[in-house]
Amino acid sequence: xxxxxxxxxxxxxxxxxxxxxxxxxxxxxxxxxxxxxxxxxxxxxxxxxxxxxxxxxxxxxxxxxxxxxxxxxxxxx
Amino acid sequence: xxxxxxxxxxxxxxxxxxxxxxxxxxxxxxxxxxxxxxxxxxxxxxxxxxxxxxxxxxxxxxxxxxxxxxxxxxxxxxxxxxxxxxxxxxxxxxxxxxxxxxxxxxxxxxxxxxxxxxxxxxxxxxxxxxxxxxxxxxxxxxxxxxxxxxxxxxxxxxxxxxxxxxxxxxxxxxxxxxxxxxxxxxxxxxxxxxxxxxxxxxxxxxxxxxxxxxxxxxxxxxxxxxxxxxxxxxxxxxxxxxxxxxxxxxxxxxxxxxxxxxxxxxxxxxxxxxxxxxxxxxxxxxxxxxxxxxxxxxxxxxxxxxxxxxxxxxxxxxxxxxxxxxxxxxxxxxxxxxxxxxxxxxxxxxxxxxxxxxxxxxxxxxxxxxxxxxxxxxxxxxxxxxxxxxxxxxxxxxxxxxxxxxxxxxxxxxxxxxxxxxxxxxxxxxxxxxxxxxxxxxxxxxxxxxxxxxxxxxxxxxxxxxxxxxxxxxxxxxxxxxxxxxxxxxxxxxxxxxxxxxxxxx
Numbered sequence: 001x002x003x004x005x006x007x008x009x010x011x012x013x014x015x016x017x018x019x020x021x022x023x024x025x026x027x028x029x030x031x032x033x034x035x036x037x038x039x040x041x042x043x044x045x046x047x048x049x050x051x052x053x054x055x056x057x058x059x060x061x062x063x064x065x066x067x068x069x070x071x072x073x074x075x076x077x
Numbered sequence: 078x079x080x081x082x083x084x085x086x087x088x089x090x091x092x093x094x095x096x097x098x099x100x101x102x103x104x105x106x107x108x109x110x111x112x113x114x115x116x117x118x119x120x121x122x123x124x125x126x127x128x129x130x131x132x133x134x135x136x137x138x139x140x141x142x143x144x145x146x147x148x149x150x151x152x153x154x155x156x157x158x159x160x161x162x163x164x165x166x167x168x169x170x171x172x173x174x175x176x177x178x179x180x181x182x183x184x185x186x187x188x189x190x191x192x193x194x195x196x197x198x199x200x201x202x203x204x205x206x207x208x209x210x211x212x213x214x215x216x217x218x219x220x221x222x223x224x225x226x227x228x229x230x231x232x233x234x235x236x237x238x239x240x241x242x243x244x245x246x247x248x249x250x251x252x253x254x255x256x257x258x259x260x261x262x263x264x265x266x267x268x269x270x271x272x273x274x275x276x277x278x279x280x281x282x283x284x285x286x287x288x289x290x291x292x293x294x295x296x297x298x299x300x301x302x303x304x305x306x307x308x309x310x311x312x313x314x315x316x317x318x319x320x321x322x323x324x325x326x327x328x329x330x331x332x333x334x335x336x337x338x339x340x341x342x343x344x345x346x347x348x349x350x351x352x353x354x355x356x357x358x359x360x361x362x363x364x365x366x367x368x369x370x371x372x373x374x375x376x377x378x379x380x381x382x383x384x385x386x387x388x389x390x391x392x393x394x395x396x397x398x399x400x401x402x403x404x405x406x407x408x409x410x411x412x413x414x415x416x417x418x419x420x421x422x423x424x425x426x427x428x429x430x431x432x433x434x435x436x437x438x439x440x441x442x443x444x445x446x447x448x449x450x451x452x453x454x455x456x457x458x459x460x461x462x463x464x465x466x467x468x469x470x471x472x473x474x475x476x477x478x479x480x481x482x483x484x485x486x487x488x489x490x491x492x493x494x495x496x497x498x499x500x501x502x503x504x505x506x507x508x509x510x511x512x513x514x515x516x517x518x519x520x521x522x523x524x525x526x527x528x529x530x531x532x533x534x535x536x537x538x539x540x541x542x543x544x545x546x547x548x549x550x551x552x553x554x555x556x557x558x559x560x561x562x563x564x565x566x567x568x569x570x571x572x573x574x575x576x577x578x579x580x581x582x583x
Contacts, residue, residue, distance in 0.1 A: 001166035001500055003576070021158075024319070029312045033148070033303040040294055041302035046287035047369060049301050051147040051315075052361070055154040059356035062158060066165070066348050076169055076341055076579045 009073035016065045024058050080227060080402045087264075087406050088241055091257060091413070095245045098253030106442040110181050110425045110449065112252030116337040122350040124255035124418070125334045126359065127262040129160070129325070131415035132218030134360070135269065135408050139367025140385035143378065147368045148303040148310025148318065155322020157356035161348040163326035168335035169344045170499045173578045174571060175336045183332050183495070184430045190498040190571050191506040192563075194434065199510065200491050201430040203517050204329045207487025208423050209456055213463030215416035216242075220464055222408045225389050226401050235464040238412055239457045245413065246420045247450045251337060254417045261410035268407025269362050272392045272400065273370065279395050280374045286365060289373035300372050317540050321485055324542065327492040328485075330415075330422040341579060363388075416460075420453055427452035483524065486541035490516040493546075493553040501557075502568055508557030516549025 004010030027033075033050045035041040044053050070077065102108050116124060141149045171183065180186040184204065188197030216235035223234030245257060281288040290301070299306040303315055310318075325331065338344065371387045375394065378384050389408075393401050428449035433440045440448070493512050497504035523536035523545065532538040536545070 002170075002572075003579070004166075017158075021319075024154075025316050028151075028303075028315050031312070033315065035298065035302040040298055043290055043294065043301065046284075047290035049147045049290075049368065051150050051303060052364060052368075055150060056357065058154055059157055059352055062161065063349075063352040063356075066161070066352065070165075070345050070348070074345060077345055 003075045007073070007075070009069060010075075013065055013069040013073070017062060020058055020061045020065075024054060027054055079399065083402050084237075084406065084409075087409070088237075090260065091241060092244055092248075094257050094260065095247075095249035095253055098249035098256070102250055102252065104443075104446075106181060106429075106446050106449075107179070108252070109250035109446045110421070110429070111175075111333075111337045112250065112255055114176060114337055115339050116252070116255050116334075116343075117339050118343050118346055118350075120255050120259060121334065121338060121343055121347060122354070123259040123262045124337075125160070125331060125347075126351075126355055127258040127265065127411070127414035128330055128334065128418035129156070129328070129415065130262075130265070130359065130411060132215055132222075132408055132412040134363045135388060135411055136218055136221065136385040139363045139371060139388050140381070142364065142367030143300075143371050143387050144305075144381065144384045145307055145309050146300045146303060146305030147364070148305055148315050150364050150368070151315050151319040152322040153360045153364070154356070155319040156325040157322075157351060157360070159323040159325030159327075160331065160355070161351045162323070163331060164335065164344050164347045164351070167326065167332075167496065167499055168338070168347075169341055169579055170575050171332070171335050172338050172341065172344070173575045174499070177574060177578055178570070180336070182425050182429045183329065183336065184426055185434065187491075187494055187498045187509070188430070188434065190567065191494070191504070191509045192567065193506040193510060196494070196506065196510050196513065197430050197434050199513055199517070200494070201426045201434070203487065203490055203513070204426055205423055207484050208329060208419050209460050210463055211484045212416050212419045212423065212456060213460030215412035215419075216461060217464045217467060219405075219409050219412045221386060222389065222405045225386055226393065226405050231464055231467065235461060238409065238416070239461055241409075241413055242416050242420055243454055243457050246417050246424070246453045251421050254421050255337070257417070258414045261414040264410040265407040265414070266359065266362075268404045268410075269366070272388075272396065272404050273362055273366055275400070276370060276374060276391060276395050280370075286369060289369050292373040293369060293376075296376055297372060300368065314540075317543065321540060321542055324485055324489045324492065324546075327495060328488050329426075329491075330418045332495070333422050333425065334418075366391075420456055423456050424449040424452040427456070482541060486520055486545060487517075489542050489546050490520060490549055493550040497553060497557070498571070502572055503557055503562055504553065505557040505560045505563060507560040508553045508555075511556045512549045512551075512553030515552045516545045519548065520545040 004014055033054060042050055107113055171186065174180065175186055184197055184200045187200060188194065216238040219238040220231040220234035223229045224231055246254060249257065277285050293300055297306060304310040366388050371391050375387060375391050378387055392404050428445045432448045433445050490513055494509040519535065520541055523533050523541060526535050528534050
């Protein structure tokens with residue numbers, strides 16, 4: 001992690017990861033994983049509950065950020 | 078009879094691999110404890126994924142989802158990020174440091190970094206205290222599987238697992254434990270995924286998983302969103318659960334895996350497998366099992382222990398018996414793959430950090446390897462105490478919360494010293510000792526002292542990590558800043574040389 005903080009791509013990478021965590025927390029606190037007050041729980045594709053959807057999106061964000069940074073900018077590559 | 082033959086063949090494969098590993102091993106401590114630091118990417122992935130995917134993924138995790146809805150899955154999202162973080166942020170430095178200085182245990186590396194024998198003892202005792210009961214949960218899980226499928230008492234399955242573990246770890250060492258995890262992981266994924274597809278085909282032939290979800294939507298819609306049917310998973314708890322999952326980077330049996338890597342390129346590609354195979358595939362299987370399929374196929378379970386067994390009960394209810402035996406093998410595979418790595422880690426800590434580090438500094442390679450093997454037997458016997466406690470009705474049956482409520486907070490107490498030791502030059506011996514001691518003492522007292530209603534008053538009845546870890550980290554930082562900074566020699570050995578090594582072409 002020290003090596004990441006020493007250059008701009010690394011700092012951007014860490015910032016993206018941090019932002020993804022913050023956005024996920026914001027989504028949870030805004031009630032995205034709860035059922036709507038006057039309705040049924042949301043099921044994406046008829047079966048994916050919102051905690052699953054949010055997690056999958058979160059992992060994909062980390063995956064894309066990781067692929068870009070580790071294949072192009074990681075100092076130890 | 079067929080059950081016993083199948084289980085016998087399964088055991089023989091593991092024992093044969095262990096014997097082969099013994100034959101080809103170099104008979105050195107480094108070879109026994111760290112697989113000679115030759116573990117490549119694919120083996121490492123199976124090694125780590127199935128070191129962390131214990132029988133908890135078959136019992137505790139889906140059982141908790143079944144009772145409380147999908148909020149608990151945030152532990153998985155946190156864990157995926159935590160494991161990836163270990164290999165992206167800490168792993169390369171720990172690996173290089175251990176390789177350059179021939180460290181055999183992460184506790185040893187930290188003790189040398191902070192120049193403190195006291196810290197070595199504190200960390201070793203803490204890790205052992207929290208990992209050994211977790212080792213014990215694995216034979217218990219198999220014992221439950223045997224009980225449910227064959228009808229034997231709890232101790233039969235537990236003892237079977239314990240014997241298998243002793244043979245595997247004593248003969249095979251870390252390299253074979255890693256290799257065996259490929260076999261065990263394959264069996265487990267096949268059993269878990271195969272049973273899921275088959276149950277869906279049998280019970281929900283018209284719409285598959287969508288039909289199951291719609292069924293739950295009609296009967297118990299609260300099971301498909303937070304806070305869940307019992308109202309437990311508030312937004313605060315969901316995020317708290319995620320944070321507890323993030324702490325997976327500090328699990329000692331996962332940290333030690335980073336020290337076995339063949340070269341630094343492993344750290345470049347390992348997170349890819351964690352994200353794709355772990356986060357987007359493997360952990361979704363028990364999630365679908367516990368949060369959709371089991372509630373739709375077998376509604377109405379309210380007892381915690383029954384919920385822990387709900388996947389197995391569903392399989393036994395709807396699939397042929399022979400497949401139940403195969404699934405039991407999968408459970409054994411999950412339990413053995415985790416417990417074996419935990420056992421290896423514990424025995425290394427006992428032999429290298431407690432016996433050689435404190436009592437016999439002059440012990441040679443052969444002696445510490447022998448001590449490690451003897452420690453395996455002792456730890457297995459101790460860990461069987463968990464089964465005895467549950468058999469006698471003295472312990473809690475719920476498996477899910479043992480991991481997240483006791484083991485993870487315990488493992489987390491070395492996180493500030495670990496992260497600071499590897500990344501922060503200003504971290505000092507006094508800071509590491511003070512922070513770790515404060516965190517551990519508060520955690521232990523907090524877990525033990527409860528009021529009449531059962532609330533953990535010293536922890537303000539919050540998750541055990543919420544107060545103890547920040548306090549540990551604050552004490553570590555403040556005391557470090559107030560005490561003399563580490564010597565230039567320490568900075569050279571633990572930072573400059575490591576940087577140079579990682580930036581070189583090696």
